[in-house]
Amino acid sequence: MLNGVRVLEVSRPQTMLAGRVLADLGADVVVVEPPGGAPGRRLPPFLGERAGLERGLAWHALNRNKRGVTIDVDCTDGRDAFLRLAAGAQVVIEGEQPRFESLTERGVVHCAVRAFSANGPKRDIAYTDRTVVAAAGPPYYTGDGDRGPLHLPVPQAMMEAGAEAAVAVLAGLAARERDGAGQRAGVSMRVAAMMSAFSAPYYRGTKEAKPQRTSARRPVVGIRAPQFYACRDGFVQVNISTGGFGALTRRMTEWVATRVPLAADVVDTDWTRFPYGDDADAARRLQSTIDALTAAFAAMTKFEIGDAAREHGFFAAPLLDMSDVARFAQYRERGLWAKQTLPDGRAIDAPVRFAHFTDFTIESGRPAPALSEHTHELLEEAGLSGAEIQALFAHGVI
């Protein structure tokens, strides 16, 4: 898809997914690291729970299909080497404090993925992924109200911003190919991560009750329906939906009544216009539905519940753990997985094919580069002689 597009990615955690998506779609992506290795190599978890620059599993997941070069871009000679590489590139991606924005004057699409707005008061503040995600809103509403905010156990700002930057680069590339001019693209990690705050920024001024930190649904006739129910081997996620999705809840009450006792008039509830009638009756309908689901699910496995939901057409899903994900027949038969080689030589199934196309397949072509793996080959392609490359190495530039 992106044949002929050369991308230089000056690696930061928030550039990794961007470069990988572009590489998966066929771009020739070169990841540029300092001689000591990119910070992404130090992100947990690590292969075999042992530290090492070649053992970072986040690095491995987010740098496949790229080639790697080490250059100290902060020194004059490193900057020169980088610019030689950039002469053949259409795209340059950097993190905060970008060094190569002026390449847009030479027709390059330059994308800077900063933590905050480029012109705002927080542009230079220290940050980590955690503090940026906190600034974006989701943690305040994640968890239980009587305890503190929660995060996903994977840094999300780098993921959100990486995905956003892939879009920004491709949009910039479209403008470049149309206008023949370089483009400056800017992505804020905070803004990217705000996507997962959904409509939270828009409650102010609406007079609506604000969201709460709870996994339970919004109260209806004073009852907060739980969203997670225990089953025999874990948990399931259930939506007792009303309004636009109310018909699915009706199918769920019909199904649950075949497994546990549930009053006929409760099964007959019209969830598309719920709540109706007097509050006590509405509360009885909702509470007995919750009780019936609790009893029915307790006797089933999570996969049995998922199967029932898909067969009968209601909204319930097993909470898959990563071993369940690996064996879920839907993913396997659809072709999500491709073999990816780990630094210890083992091949694992990786969820490589995040999209399917009529006449293109995302391949797990090459594993993430070892530190400096392609330095010689890339600088040679850029016109440096073997002796010059060795000289740069001898001086600690590469």
Place this chain on the structure above:
Amino acid sequence: MSPPLAGLRVLDLSWVMVGPMTGRYLADLGADVIKVESRRRIDPLRTLGPFVDAVPHPERTVSYHFINAGKRSLAIDLSHEAGREVVRTLARASDVVLDSFTSGTLDRMGLGWKRLSSENPRLVMASTCLFGQTGPERAAAGVGTLGAAYSGASHLVGWPDRPPTGPFSAWTDSVTPRFIVACLLAALRRRALTGKGCYVDVAQAEAGLQFLLPEYLRYAANGDVPGRRGADVDPHRAPSGSFPCAGADRWISIDASADAHWRALRALAAPALDGAAFDTLVGRLRARDRLHATLAAWTAARDRDALERELQAAGIPAHVVADCDDLADDADLAADGYYGPIEDPMIGRQRMRGAQCSIAPAGTMPPRPAPRIGDSTDAVLRDVAGFSDEHVAALRRDGVLE
């Protein structure tokens, strides 16, 4: 200069969030996005709040504006064959078609990829649903909360001593659109070079898994099945967490594990964090619970916003844990013009975000309202489908237009 996708026409047959947000990305990049919807079978998103003045009405939900900003709306009844023929006519005049039906639905209506691409070989089409267009469970309906469960995310979030809480809201709905947009833009680039159309099929649960890859590899490479870790999501860092501040449910996120950040925090909080046990990273990790309790005791009486300023001024990674009011009003967001005013006949003047990224000099579109149902039906049929006024009137008389 004009936005990157100026002149591109997109027919958006999707509803709720993933498809419509994909369409919104294209609209923000300058495309003309036509939302095909129905008054009788209303987009469920129009039934979800928040509603302006807390008055539920299909034209008053801010969520709909947030997810469909900048589109035009065509109201049509797709249960009529004549309505489907209108969509086929529009698809022949479009560059991109988006849909989020469960697999097979569009084929049954004669609006599937095979039919549309045979009539428009340059068409680029993206379909998205919970599990995608292939595989044994392809026909399953789902929303982003189910996507979160199937992707593995929900299992990973919550306190170990309690049931999971899952990530906020319909998580895969926010993750997925970027992957689809990237694929579409790549396919459009290829089309510009080769003239060839393309079909893109993205499963929302699989897209969610992409944001969890390190935890998936923890299993696939190391054999560990990760579970809920509460607030302790990065056991290699200390101090690192959300700490309470003065007031009700006020929190600040502090991540001062690196030596320079730790020394700055210790100086700022002196003497609260003194004590030889906290001198080194290994010491802090071994005394992590005590360290976090000590830091929490120090933050608990402090004003959240003043503390944020002090910590940031001292070079320490810190930020208030933002709630919806904080997100509505923040100097950082104001600086790059993230929000702007929109005017809408139903909800008046409101605040709405613009594009998710900046692109210069080409530019992106400013914040715009979403359409009212059917606000551009006639204009689209005349200008895009090329129908005469008589033809449009006949469709309306026959109940095809809503």
